[in-house]
Amino acid sequence: MKFSIAAAVLTGLALVGNAVADCECGYSVNATDSEHYAVFTDLLESDFTSLSSITADTDWRPQEWKMDALKSRGQFGRSTEVENVISNPEKKKGSGIGKNGGEAGLELWARAPEAGDEHVRVGEVASSREDIIFASIRAGIKPTTVNGTCGAFFWYFNDTQEIDMELLSREFNQNKNLNLVLHSPLSLSNGGDASTTPTFQKVEIGFNPSDTFHEYRFDWTKEYVAFFIDGKRIAVFTQKEFIPSVPGKIILSHWSNGEPSWSAGPPAEDAKMVVSYVKAYFNSSDPDRQKKHQSRCKGADGPNTVCLIPDQLVPPRSDVATEQEGKPYFFSQDPLGDKVKGQLVYGNTAATKTGMSFLALAAGLGASMLLF
Ligand SMILES: *[C@@H]1O[C@H](CO)[C@@H](O)[C@H](O)[C@H]1NC(C)=O
Ligand SMILES: *[C@@H]1O[C@H](CO)[C@@H](O)[C@H](O)[C@H]1NC(C)=O
Numbered sequence: 001m002k003f004s005i006a007a008a009v010l011t012g013l014a015l016v017g018n019a020v021a022d023c024e025c026g027y028s029v030n031a032t033d034s035e036h037y038a039v040f041t042d043l044l045e046s047d048f049t050s051l052s053s054i055t056a057d058t059d060w061r062p063q064e065w066k067m068d069a070l071k072s073r074g075q076f077g078r079s080t081e082v083e084n085v086i087s088n089p090e091k092k093k094g095s096g097i098g099k100n101g102g103e104a105g106l107e108l109w110a111r112a113p114e115a116g117d118e119h120v121r122v123g124e125v126a127s128s129r130e131d132i133i134f135a136s137i138r139a140g141i142k143p144t145t146v147n148g149t150c151g152a153f154f155w156y157f158n159d160t161q162e163i164d165m166e167l168l169s170r171e172f173n174q175n176k177n178l179n180l181v182l183h184s185p186l187s188l189s190n191g192g193d194a195s196t197t198p199t200f201q202k203v204e205i206g207f208n209p210s211d212t213f214h215e216y217r218f219d220w221t222k223e224y225v226a227f228f229i230d231g232k233r234i235a236v237f238t239q240k241e242f243i244p245s246v247p248g249k250i251i252l253s254h255w256s257n258g259e260p261s262w263s264a265g266p267p268a269e270d271a272k273m274v275v276s277y278v279k280a281y282f283n284s285s286d287p288d289r290q291k292k293h294q295s296r297c298k299g300a301d302g303p304n305t306v307c308l309i310p311d312q313l314v315p316p317r318s319d320v321a322t323e324q325e326g327k328p329y330f331f332s333q334d335p336l337g338d339k340v341k342g343q344l345v346y347g348n349t350a351a352t353k354t355g356m357s358f359l360a361l362a363a364g365l366g367a368s369m370l371l372f
């Protein structure tokens with residue numbers, strides 16, 4: 001979690017008064033077929049195709065933890081290692097090809113175990129922010145072609161407050177190959193197996209996910225959790241008692257424990273899942289962030305105080321020039337103005353070169369700072 005500093009806040013407020021309205025009141029979704037319209041105050045956007053080091057990115061934390069076979073409920077334990085999270089930024093901007101070869105993005109590896117290994121070595125990354133409560137979260141993901149892993153994109157607080165999209169590579173030759181889950185006390189009482197609960201759904205997606213990048217997305221409000229692929233709504237859960245109600249974090253994980261009914265595997269060769277970006281628009285449980293939103297929004301007027309989040313309606317691509325062709329849109333990269341005022345944004349943005357970075361660094365914020 002990051003903190004701003006009083007001096008920066010005062011400067012920011014002074015500027016807001018003069019500025020043309022640009023997203024001060026938040027970011028909205030409306031891609032549903034109903035009256036659903038949701039506004040979110042905070043933003044986290046990571047373009048992994050241009051990120052040279054995930055360990056330097058203060059928005060993300062590569063994970064390091066170990067779980068034995070018994071606890072992981074598989075034939076193998078899981079050894080989650082920082083070295084299995086690898087940044088592979090574009091060699092040439094706009095090429096989509098990483099400097100290490102292959103698709104540019106963040107690589108999460110699930111390694112083939114060697115003889116005698118008791119754990120499968122895997123990769124996982126979690127957002128630093130754990131104050132995410134209600135959100136629209138999107139990720140460009142190309143899972144592995146190697147049989148026997150689970151590619152998971154989820155929001156997590158604990159084992160009964162969790163929203164999950166899971167891609168099982170063993171199912172990539174089947175039609176129903178996206179698994180959607182809200183974990184609940186019911187799934188916990190089944191030993192973590194949600195498959196017999198009302199908030200589990202296997203969805204027919206009609207393509208092999210490992211062929212190319214697609215945008216996986218879920219929108220979470222008090223009333224529903226809706227799931228999308230490439231902007232198309234594919235499922236919704238509305239059971240109130242299963243909808244998470246506490247703040248948590250975003251996790252991307254590529255894992256295997258050899259358990260035949262879920263991840264299967266372990267993989268016979270090293271398997272790679274590539275994440276080209278994550279974009280999250282969310283509300284914060286942090287009173288400080290809430291207060292900042294209030295003051296930023298109060299000073300703003302004009303038609304664009306709430307910005308509509310563009311839908312990614314085609315598979316995302318890094319090697320094209322326009323959004324129509326699939327180039328993902330980032331508010332934090334918008335050439336037409338500063339659309340991330342007051343947001344905590346890590347990045348190679350203009351602000352890192354201004355006095356703000358000096359202030360931020362002086363306050364010990366590292367590379368993460370408040371932008372105005
Ligand atoms: C959703 O927003 C669009 C504009 O982006 C608007 O045209 C449409 O009427 C809205 N639909 C609903 C159901 O709110
Ligand atoms: C998860 O958190 C919720 C909300 O605080 C709590 O009610 C529930 O008991 C927790 N579940 C577990 C498995 O700890």
Ligand SMILES: *[C@@H]1O[C@H](CO)[C@@H](O)[C@H](O)[C@H]1NC(C)=O
Nearest residue numbers: 147148169170171172173264
């Ligand atoms: C993966 O292996 C399992 C077990 O051998 C098999 O049932 C399944 O069809 C395989 N899946 C793919 C995508 O090849």
Ligand SMILES: *[C@@H]1O[C@H](CO)[C@@H](O)[C@H](O)[C@H]1NC(C)=O
Nearest residue numbers: 038039040041134221222283
């Ligand atoms: C997010 O917070 C804002 C400001 O408090 C509120 O207006 C909005 O309805 C909240 N969004 C959701 C989805 O709850």
